[in-house]
Amino acid sequence: MTVETVDTLVIGAGQAGVAMSEHLSRHGIGHVVLEKDRIAERWRTGRWDSLVANGPAWHDRFPGLTFDEGGEAFVHKDSVADYFERYAARIDAPIRCGVEVRRVSRLQGRPGFRVETSAGEFRAQSVVSATGPFQVPVIPAVIPPETAVQQIHSADYRNPDALPQGAVLVVGAGSSGVQIADELNRAGRKVYLSVGPHDRPPRRYRGRDFVWWLGVLGKWDMAAPAPGTAHVTIAVSGARGGETVDFRRLAHEGLTLVGRTERCENGILYFAPDLATNVARGDANLLSLLDEANAYVAANGLDLPEEPEARIFPDDPDCMTQALAELDLAQAGIGTVIWATGYALDYGWLDVDVLDETGKPRHQRGVSPVRGLYFVGLPWLSRRGSSFIWGVWHDAAHVADQIGIQKTYETYDAQAGGLGAAAE
Structure with a gap:
C-alpha cells in the first residue's frame, strides 16, 4: 500500500x-x-x-x-x-x-x-x-427509552412539520433551545421549555450589537470562564433579524416555562424548583452588561442614544409564579422531547x-x-x-x-x- x-x-x-x-x-x-x-x-x-x-x-x-x-x-x-x-x-x-x-x-x-x-x-x-x-450529541439518561414519547437531540431537529403531532418539551434554554422552542410555538405547537442557568445578554443596546459591547469591554479576551460558569449557556438569538431573548415574553406568547428537568418516574417528569432563580440570574447578567456599557459610554464621551426601556421586564407569567413541579407526559400530550443539551x-x-x-x-x-x-x-x-x-x-x-x-x-x-x- x-x-x-x-x-x-x-x-x-x-x-x-x-x-x-x-x-x-x-x-x-x-x-x-x-x-x-x-x-x-x-x-x-x-x-x-x-x-x-x-x-x-x-x-x-x-x-x-x-x-x-x-x-x-x-x-x-x-x-x-x-x-x-x-x-x-x-x-x-x-x-x-x-x-x-x-x-x-x-x-x-x-x-x-x-x-x-x-x-x-x-x-x-x-x-x-x-x-x-x-x-457527539448528548441526551441525558432521564426519560427511560420505553416511555411513549419521541426523544431527539437538537442536532436532529429540522422544522415543526418534521415532528409527530402533539406538544413538545424542549430541554435546555441556551441559543438552540430557545430558538427551537420559539419556532415551534410560532408554528402553533404547545411548547414547554425547561430553563436552566444561563447568561442573557441584550441583542443590541444603545445602537450597538452585544458582540461590539463584549469587544470594547474586553470580554472576548477572557482567558477562562469565571468560577462556576464553565457550563452556563448563553441565550442569544439572531432569528428574525436578531432580538434579545426574554423568557417572560416567550411565556406571555404561549410557552410554558419549567425549571431544570431532573428525573422521570412512570411517565411523570419532575422539575427543580429553580425557574424563578434561573430567570433572575439571567436578568442580573443582562443588567450588569448594561451597567458596564453605560459606564463605557460615559468614560469615553460617546454619543449613543440612551435606552432606559432595556431595563424594563414584562410581568412574571403564571408559569413562573406558579411553576410546575411535575408534568405527566401522556396527560400533557407530549409527543416529542427535544434535548438541547450540548455535545460531548x-x-x-x-x-x-x-x-x-x-x-x-x-x-x-x-x-x-x-x-x-x-x-x-x-x-x-x-x-x-x-x-x-x-x-x-x-x-x-x-x-x-x-x-x-x-x-x-x-x-x-x-x-x-x-x-x-x-x-x-
Whole structure:
C-alpha cells in the first residue's frame, strides 16, 4: 500500500480546518486537510432548517472575506457553509473531501504520526485536530427509552412539520433551545421549555450589537470562564433579524416555562424548583452588561442614544409564579422531547496519550504536550472568543505560528550557524 507523506495533516474542513490551511500556507508549510464529508458539512446538515448565525455578518467572519449579506445581517446556515467553500477556494486550500480519519498514532523511534484513513495511510510530522466541539450529541439518561414519547437531540431537529403531532418539551434554554422552542410555538405547537442557568445578554443596546459591547469591554479576551460558569449557556438569538431573548415574553406568547428537568418516574417528569432563580440570574447578567456599557459610554464621551426601556421586564407569567413541579407526559400530550443539551467530544480515533480523565485534550492554546500534535476549534481554546468564527481564525494563526517555530528548530545546524541555517 502506498503511504503518502505530508508535513502537516489537518483533520476536519469546517471553519477551523479552513483557517488552519490559510495560516499554514502563509508559513509555507506543506499540508493537506482531510474531511469525511463536505466543507463545513455541520452547518448544512447538522442544524435545523431556519438557523442563522448568532453573530452579525460584519463580526462573525474571517478577516479576508465578507459575507454577501453584509452589515448587521444574521446569515443563514447554508450561506455560512457557502462562505467557507468560497474561502477555501480563494486560498486554494488543499482539502480532500470524503476521506475519513480512522486512527492517528505516533511513529516509533522517530518524530511524526501515522494516520490511517479511508483513502490509505499518511505519515505526517504534525497533526492538527480541527474536528470542533460538536461531535457527539448528548441526551441525558432521564426519560427511560420505553416511555411513549419521541426523544431527539437538537442536532436532529429540522422544522415543526418534521415532528409527530402533539406538544413538545424542549430541554435546555441556551441559543438552540430557545430558538427551537420559539419556532415551534410560532408554528402553533404547545411548547414547554425547561430553563436552566444561563447568561442573557441584550441583542443590541444603545445602537450597538452585544458582540461590539463584549469587544470594547474586553470580554472576548477572557482567558477562562469565571468560577462556576464553565457550563452556563448563553441565550442569544439572531432569528428574525436578531432580538434579545426574554423568557417572560416567550411565556406571555404561549410557552410554558419549567425549571431544570431532573428525573422521570412512570411517565411523570419532575422539575427543580429553580425557574424563578434561573430567570433572575439571567436578568442580573443582562443588567450588569448594561451597567458596564453605560459606564463605557460615559468614560469615553460617546454619543449613543440612551435606552432606559432595556431595563424594563414584562410581568412574571403564571408559569413562573406558579411553576410546575411535575408534568405527566401522556396527560400533557407530549409527543416529542427535544434535548438541547450540548455535545460531548469524541477522540476515539486518536491513539495518543493526550486526553485527560474527562476525555478532553490537554493543551495550552491548542499546543498539546505531545510534540507535533495540535488542536483548534474548541471553546475557550485561548479565550472566550474562541467559540466564534473570527476567534477560530485567530486561534489557528497562533497554532500555525507554533508549528512554524518548531520547523525552525528542526532546521538547526550548529556548524552552519544555528537556527534555520539548514533551510537557507
